[in-house]
Amino acid sequence: MQPVGGTLAVAVAPSPVGQEQATRCAYRWRGGAAVLLVWCLFLAGVGLAWDIRWHLVVGRDDFWSPPHLLIYGGVAASGLVCLTAGLVATYRAWRDGPMVAHGVRLLGRVHAPLGVVIAGTGLAVVLLAAPFDNLWHELYGIDVALWAPFHLMGLIGGAWAGLGAVYLVAAQAVQARRQGGARPGPLGLDGWQWLLLFALAALYAELAVIAQPGAVQFPTTELGPVQFSTYPVLLALATTFVGAAAVRATGRPGAATAVLALYLARQLLLALLVPGAIRAAVAAQGLSYRLPDGAPRFPLHEVLVALALLGPALVLDLVAWRAADDLRRPRVALGAGLLAGVPLFALATATTFLLYRAVSVLQVPPEIVLPGPPAPEAVELALPLALAAGALGAALGSGLGGVLRLNPR
């Protein structure tokens, strides 16, 4: 193993006695950390979905609202997992000598798995955003959009943390292959690879939340005299990025569809859980809804959009399968992203217009002004931009998948 470039590089020590045993031990505790991190971030994601609906139907009554408690509880638990993993890796590197399994070296003596470093950084960003977000709400009100500065800061941090979990799980999959412990299951993927797809689905959920205001609240982007629909571009970028990363990380056409199927299952679960959780918390705390008929309903539209996303994911998989390539070659990745951009454009555009035709399903209070659907010329311009975004997302996702496929740290 060669040392890698950059400030996080670490050179591997000459084989110490019992290195193989130490590597197996590291594999076990790293596996525990990976499962815990994915679970804690999943809980934080449930809190986020709950919080977004809570803002809409109840308002922002208190920073310590039930969904906020779940979000920050999940974030704090994830932070503890990262801290513990870093301490264990540092102790083991001090005791056994530095090894690939101890991850990367930071600040000279501290060791941590690369995924833990990335996740910890993202979690720090989330925590840093929280007090600023509270101040922003106090200054500018409760109905600032999801695209407010410190909402986006927190969401970027959350996605970053989710990426860290993806790295940690992918490194486990690499170690499992090297140690011969990988047992292929459905789709030819072993357990760690399936957990990797689950973590990628969670990352996709975070990116989809970031993109979501582009559907109805900010449907048109204006760049001087140029206008285009926002949602198709963002949806194409996020979907092809995660889909291509899944295919290349596992080397299996079908992985993109599997990720989006896991995302669909997640959305279905949240759609079933969140309205009931809000009703229960509102009743328990004696709160009232913002609209007279404001009790949250089953968000069928969210489930249908998640279901329709299987189509573009299937396009990515079919291109990879036909080209007998895991989207490693840039031309194949770009072509797959370009092709997947077409159904993504159609899906995003239809979502915007259909939601405007049935806006009552969104349960938006009248204080939040919706600007109306994009003009025809904005929709037309969004088509080439969505295709370009699809190609760009697939290229970036292919690069990420390449690292995930090989990184053992």
Place this chain on the structure above:
Amino acid sequence: MGKGWRARTCAVVVAGLLAAARVALAHDIPPATLTTVRAGPYSLVVARYAEPPRSGAELPLLVSPAPDAPVAPTAVWVVARPGLGTDATPTRAVLAPDPDAPGGFAGGVRLPVAGAWLLDLLVDGPAGPGQATLAVTAAAPHAMPVWLGWLLGLSPLAGVGGLVWWQRRYLRALEAAAGAG
């Protein structure tokens, strides 16, 4: 993929980020207050788009003829005079015809200091000149201006860019190691 490809990718990403920021800042907000005033022969509706106006920031205004006004002005100026106890000098602005509001004039006047101000609306038109005065109070600026919020809020994207850059190099190293192995 060479440097040119990377530069193009960066340009696309930056354009996307700018687009997102532009969209997020573009709010179609209704006026905060509407006041009907009489400026000589003209009956005018003054729409203020900030209540209270913030010192240091522009107060956006739209001056339109009242619905039942027999005559409309053809030019509108605003002079903001500091009120009693406000240590400042007057500021001026010429309002421009607003294409979205026929007969209306839009623009903004800056109130540089917190405290009491008097807005003199000076108008001219077919019925001759006229003047009206409105009293406003400029509040202290926000603890965090919007631009600083966006700068701080989107600052983690610089880290994302750095991570992408580093991971491209890391991927090459991993592929080289895998090839050698």
